[in-house]
Amino acid sequence: MSSIYADAKYQDVSQETKQSLFDQVKGDMRWHTTLYGCYECGICVASCPSARFYDFSPRVYAQIMAREDVSTFYELLNDSIWDCSQCFSCTRCPRQNNPGGIITIMREVAVKNGLESAKTALKAYSRIIYKVMSTGTQVSPDMLQPDFFPDWGPDVAAVSHNLNTWRRAIPPETLHTTSLAWDVSEQTQVELYLIWKMTGNLEIIENLDEGLFMILSEVMEEVLDDNGYQLDDVEVIDGV
Amino acid sequence: MAEIANCQFPEDLYYHGVNNVWARDNGDGTFTVGLTDIAQSLAGSIIHCKLTKQGKEIKKNKSLATVESGKWVGPVKSPFDGLVEEINAAVEATPTLVNKSPYKQGWVVRIRPANAAADLAEMKKGPDAIPVLKAYMEEKGMKECTHCEGFEA
Numbered sequence: 111m112s113s114i115y116a117d118a119k120y121q122d123v124s125q126e127t128k129q130s131l132f133d134q135v136k137g138d139m140r141w142h143t144t145l146y147g148c149y150e151c152g153i154c155v156a157s158c159p160s161a162r163f164y165d166f167s168p169r170v171y172a173q174i175m176a177r178e179d180v181s182t183f184y185e186l187l188n189d190s191i192w193d194c195s196q197c198f199s200c201t202r203c204p205r206q207n208n209p210g211g212i213i214t215i216m217r218e219v220a221v222k223n224g225l226e227s228a229k230t231a232l233k234a235y236s237r238i239i240y241k242v243m244s245t246g247t248q249v250s251p252d253m254l255q256p257d258f259f260p261d262w263g264p265d266v267a268a269v270s271h272n273l274n275t276w277r278r279a280i281p282p283e284t285l286h287t288t289s290l291a292w293d294v295s296e297q298t299q300v301e302l303y304l305i306w307k308m309t310g311n312l313e314i315i316e317n318l319d320e321g322l323f324m325i326l327s328e329v330m331e332e333v334l335d336d337n338g339y340q341l342d343d344v345e346v347i348d349g350v
Numbered sequence: 351m352a353e354i355a356n357c358q359f360p361e362d363l364y365y366h367g368v369n370n371v372w373a374r375d376n377g378d379g380t381f382t383v384g385l386t387d388i389a390q391s392l393a394g395s396i397i398h399c400k401l402t403k404q405g406k407e408i409k410k411n412k413s414l415a416t417v418e419s420g421k422w423v424g425p426v427k428s429p430f431d432g433l434v435e436e437i438n439a440a441v442e443a444t445p446t447l448v449n450k451s452p453y454k455q456g457w458v459v460r461i462r463p464a465n466a467a468a469d470l471a472e473m474k475k476g477p478d479a480i481p482v483l484k485a486y487m488e489e490k491g492m493k494e495c496t497h498c499e500g501f502e503a
Contacts (some may be wrong), residue, residue: 237421240418252397255397257420257421258420258421322423325416329416
């Protein structure tokens with residue numbers, strides 16, 4: 111079956127590859143909670159912020175997945191899934207469909223399989239992935255630089271200039287840091303690193319961004335080594 | 351000093367086109383390594399620069415430093431197998447030195463390569479490096495270098 115798109119970009123990709131990825135999405139444990147049948151009322155599209163700004167439609171996901179249109183699924187998997195803002199406004203569906211949830215699963219499949227679209231989409235988030243995986247905290251105060259968060263407005267420049275002072279004005283001492291959202295204990299770091307390794311998340315990063323994997327491994331190796339673990343010896347648990 | 355689209359390249363240095371680093375022969379069996387003007391431009395204003403440890407045996411293409419800017423984080427990959435004899439603590443204290451003075455004050459480490467000749471064969475020096483650097487810029491869709499913190503020639 112060919113895609114519904116006249117300008118389909120991935121016609122040369124084998125049907126087996128597309129089917130395998132489609133099956134991974136449908137094999138996800140959350141799949142049965144995402145799609146109950148669509149009568150094309152368009153409420154999901156009407157409520158979708160991404161649909162207002164991009165050539166994006168949550169209804170397409172409900173329709174394509176229900177029809178098992180594997181070719182169009184593959185087009186979406188390599189492009190439009192990254193246009194969704196994951197706000198889940200689409201869950202106001204009168205049939206309780208969850209197009210945003212379908213996209214969550216599709217994104218995870220794209221990431222786990224190291225698809226080029228996932229690499230491109232996540233490139234801009236390398237610093238956030240590094241921060242989450244190395245410290246367990248997400249956006250740290252020193253990340254709020256004017257060139258990275260222009261949408262935060264002109265005040266970002268003034269605040270980033272005196273960041274240390276601003277942070278020290280916050281009463282809890284755990285927040286007197288600019289390179290982390292809050293202080294993280296070494297025990298927490300050790301547990302996090304073991305989780306990333308044992309759940310296979312570190313392997314996924316290796317597939318997506320070799321440079322990021324390199325620096326994360328170094329950080330993890332050092333802390334784990336000090337605590338009696340060898341990163342290479344920690345095994346990935348099957349089936350996670 | 352050679353120039354491509356506002357990017358500056360001293361002609362006495364070796365350039366590694368893939369790792370985006372330069373190496374200076376110190377004449378005593380050691381090489382100083384740093385980021386190119388292209389690399390500092392792509393990163394933007396650098397906020398953290400965490401260096402490897404002095405005395406570490408480093409493998410080629412492994413990380414000499416982790417560089418973090420507002421929009422990017424990644425490794426500075428070594429062009430040599432060898433021993434890290436000296437690190438530049440000044441760039442840890444003032445990371446924007448890498449932006450402002452990539453070839454002088456912003457150097458990253460000094461390495462004693464195990465087999466310099468073999469590793470240098472993968473690098474280009476002076477005018478020979480220009481086509482490689484140009485190709486890299488084209489591949490990255492880079493129009494010009496930006497000196498967000500000024501530039502010390």
